[in-house]
Amino acid sequence: MRRLRLLSLCCFIIAGAVVSALGAQQFKFPLAPDSVRFAAIGDMGTGDAAQYQTAQKLIDSRVTFPYDFVVMLGDNIYGGSKSKDFEQKFEVPYKPLLDAGVKFYACLGNHDNPNERLYKLFNMDGASYYTYKKGNVRFFVLDSNYMDPKQLAWLESQLKSALSSDWKICYFHHPLYSSGRFHGPATDLRQVLEPLFMKYGVNVVFAGHEHVYERVHPQHGIYYFTEGASGELRPNNLDKTAITDKGFDTDRTFMLVEIAADDMHFQTLSRTGQIVDSGIIHKQPAASAQKITQPPRPTQDSGGSRAASPQF
Amino acid sequence: MNKWINTFTLVLISSATIATGCNRNSAPQQQAQRQAGISAEQQAADAAGFKEFSDRVKDYVKLHNSQEALLPPLKQTVNPEMIAAHQSALGRKIREARPQAKAGDVFTPTALKSFQDVIQTAMQGPRGANADATMKQGAPLTETSVIVNQTYPDGLPYTTVPPTLLLVFPKLPDEVVYRVVVHDLVLLDLKANLVVDVVPGIIP
Numbered sequence: 158m159r160r161l162r163l164l165s166l167c168c169f170i171i172a173g174a175v176v177s178a179l180g181a182q183q184f185k186f187p188l189a190p191d192s193v194r195f196a197a198i199g200d201m202g203t204g205d206a207a208q209y210q211t212a213q214k215l216i217d218s219r220v221t222f223p224y225d226f227v228v229m230l231g232d233n234i235y236g237g238s239k240s241k242d243f244e245q246k247f248e249v250p251y252k253p254l255l256d257a258g259v260k261f262y263a264c265l266g267n268h269d270n271p272n273e274r275l276y277k278l279f280n281m282d283g284a285s286y287y288t289y290k291k292g293n294v295r296f297f298v299l300d301s302n303y304m305d306p307k308q309l310a311w312l313e314s315q316l317k318s319a320l321s322s323d324w325k326i327c328y329f330h331h332p333l334y335s336s337g338r339f340h341g342p343a344t345d346l347r348q349v350l351e352p353l354f355m356k357y358g359v360n361v362v363f364a365g366h367e368h369v370y371e372r373v374h375p376q377h378g379i380y381y382f383t384e385g386a387s388g389e390l391r392p393n394n395l396d397k398t399a400i401t402d403k404g405f406d407t408d409r410t411f412m413l414v415e416i417a418a419d420d421m422h423f424q425t426l427s428r429t430g431q432i433v434d435s436g437i438i439h440k441q442p443a444a445s446a447q448k449i450t451q452p453p454r455p456t457q458d459s460g461g462s463r464a465a466s467p468q469f
Numbered sequence: 470m471n472k473w474i475n476t477f478t479l480v481l482i483s484s485a486t487i488a489t490g491c492n493r494n495s496a497p498q499q500q501a502q503r504q505a506g507i508s509a510e511q512q513a514a515d516a517a518g519f520k521e522f523s524d525r526v527k528d529y530v531k532l533h534n535s536q537e538a539l540l541p542p543l544k545q546t547v548n549p550e551m552i553a554a555h556q557s558a559l560g561r562k563i564r565e566a567r568p569q570a571k572a573g574d575v576f577t578p579t580a581l582k583s584f585q586d587v588i589q590t591a592m593q594g595p596r597g598a599n600a601d602a603t604m605k606q607g608a609p610l611t612e613t614s615v616i617v618n619q620t621y622p623d624g625l626p627y628t629t630v631p632p633t634l635l636l637v638f639p640k641l642p643d644e645v646v647y648r649v650v651v652h653d654l655v656l657l658d659l660k661a662n663l664v665v666d667v668v669p670g671i672i673p
Contacts, residue, residue: 237624243549267626271646271659275552277545302627303646305635331606331629340606345599349632 184424184435186222192417193292194223197328199230199365200266201388202246208388211409211428212250215387218426219254222413226259226291227251230365230384231266231301231330233279238270246388247278262289264298266330266365288315294416295319299329301346301364309349316357324416324440327354328363332383334376336398337367339391354379360441361421369395369406370425372434376400378441384425387411405433507590518583519639525575526656529665530644533658536562543660560620560661570618575656575666584654584671587637592673600631604649604672615650615664621657 186194196215201208215227234246248255255261255278263279264286265271274281281287285300286308297315300308319325331343333351343366354362355377365385373381386409395406409428414421425434507515539562543555564570576584592600606629615621628649638647641656645665648655652672656665 235624238549239553239623240548240550267629268624270623270662272552272556272662275543275545276549277547283545302629303635304632305630305640307640309632341602343603343606343629345596345603345631345633346629348596348599349636 184422184432186413186415186422186424187417187420188222188415189417191292192415193294194225194413194415195291196224196227197230197363197382197384197412197414198227198387199330199363199383200232200368200385201229201250202232202234202242202268203388204235204242204246204250205388207390207409207428208246209250211387211411214426214428214430215411216251216253217430218413219257219259222415222424224259224413224415227254227261228296228298228328228363229261229263229279230328230363231264232268232365232385232389233263233266233273234270235268235389238272243276262296262298264329265300265302267302286311290323292416293322293418294324294326297325297327297359299327299350301329301331301343304346304349309353312350313353313357316353316359319357321358324361324421325357325359326361326363327359330364331366332364332371332381332385333362334373334381334400335364335367335383336371336373336396336401336404337369337383337385337391338394338396340367351377351379358441361438363412367391367394369404370410370433371395371401371405372403372425372436373400374402380438382412382423384410384412403434507586511586515583515586518577518579518581521577522575522580522583523639525577525580526639526641526645529575529658530642532566533559533563533644533661536566537660556660556662557620560658560663563658563661563663564618567618570665572617572667572669574617576654576668581668581671584638584668588634588654588671588673591633591637594633596633600633601673603629603631611651613651614653614669615655615667617664617667619664621648621655621662621664623662 198215201211234242236242260280261278263273263281265273271285273279274283274285286298288295288297290296297312299312316325331346333343333347335342359379361380361382363382363384365383367383367385368389368391369383369386371383388409390409391406393406395404397404405425410425410433413424413426419440421438423436423438424432427433537559540555540558543552546552591597613625630647630649635647641647644658644660646657646659648657649672652670654668654671657663658665
């Protein structure tokens with residue numbers, strides 16, 4: 158337990174030093190030959206005009222940023238699970254991507270029928286939680302509606318067996334950290350997941366649920382993104398707190414991500430194409446190699462005064 | 470003296486666990502109960518209640534499997550219509566196979582007492598506030614109820630079942646899951662999206 162606390166402190170302290178964000182105008186994806194390129198969307202399955210407009214911008218983005226797959230952060234299909242729901246809320250808005258062979262990897266949100274796991278275009282392989290690998294990135298897709306001991310044991314075994322040289326990215330629906338007013342953080346979930354993330358060196362976590370965009374200051378060395386506004390939006394619902402490094406709550410958004418070797422480049426775009434956020438995350442070193450270079454930053458639990466943002 | 474009492478308690482718990490055959494499920498429950506100062510007798514009673522529940526679940530899963538075997542196997546498909554049709558057909562078959570199903574068939578009165586005990590202990594424990602917040606996040610379901618042997622309403626969102634509770638509830642086979650609907654604890658058949666049983670008002 159003491160070792161875990163020490164590790165957590167080290168992670169926590171180093172985290173501020175490994176992100177750099179560039180001005181919107183300066184940001185460019187490297188488009189490296191062997192990089193892993195994907196988009197992230199969450200809470201999109203409304204079937205309304207806003208989803209379609211955001212989807213169109215996502216489709217347009219592929220011209221300049223040719224991503225191979227899309228991670229879906231839950232609430233994929235709102236309001237029912239009939240055939241027409243899948244059609245109107247997924248197959249039609251993303252048709253050009255599906256036709257181009259872009260794969261979608263979904264997790265289940267609280268509005269999703271669990272039997273979506275059997276829908277082939279969501280690539281869940283019939284399971285509500287699963288893992289897959291792309292290049293040097295291992296993805297762990299969790300069902301945060303139902304984090305039972307069986308899923309936790311599975312996650313631990315998968316994290317344990319993942320290559321330490323790989324990026325470890327987890328995604329699921331409910332954010333562990335959030336400054337959103339409507340839902341807030343899933344603290345009970347955090348208590349069971351975060352120790353595993355810290356122990357096994359998870360680098361980045363994506364979630365949805367809160368209908369805003371938020372990039373949280375690294376917590377215990379882990380980067381947390383909430384992208385829950387790719388269809389739904391809860392305008393002006395983000396109470397930026399000490400943990401918010403970037404927030405946006407006035408329009409729909411989606412994320413583009415490229416992982417090239419030890420750098421993760423990300424850009425968040427709005428429905429109108431406005432660059433909401435961008436930056437580069439350098440892969441955190443293995444716990445044993447970490448050095449203390451920065452004073453600790455606040456956590457959602459501890460509050461406290463916020464240190465100046467490094468390299469922003 | 471204290472050491473003797475602790476040893477006696479552990480032996481009693483172990484005996485009860487072995488006797489009821491549900492040691493796989495009961496360790497976290499008993500750990501939480503021990504920490505909360507629940508008597509060994511109470512823990513043994515709860516273990517027995519959970520054993521009864523687990524037996525009823527097993528019986529249900531047998532029925533589920535027997536009915537599903539009558540249908541064409543459902544594989545992953547690009548056609549959501551097939552998923553919905555399978556869900557619907559399986560639900561219908563199970564309903565027909567248990568026409569007299571009613572609340573309390575699986576959450577028996579004995580099991581119910583065990584669930585009440587562990588829920589109370591967990592919600593009053595150090596993680597109780599987080600578990601409570603998890604269930605009340607955002608727009609929790611209100612004035613909604615589900616009916617035994619009926620389909621879980623299409624489009625009705627799911628409340629996160631707090632990991633704190635899942636840790637102390639008996640483990641379930643893959644065919645069924647726990648759900649929380651307002652203050653009710655529900656046992657749901659995943660593939661059939663069917664309410665197997667419900668305990669009204671057990672969640673604070």
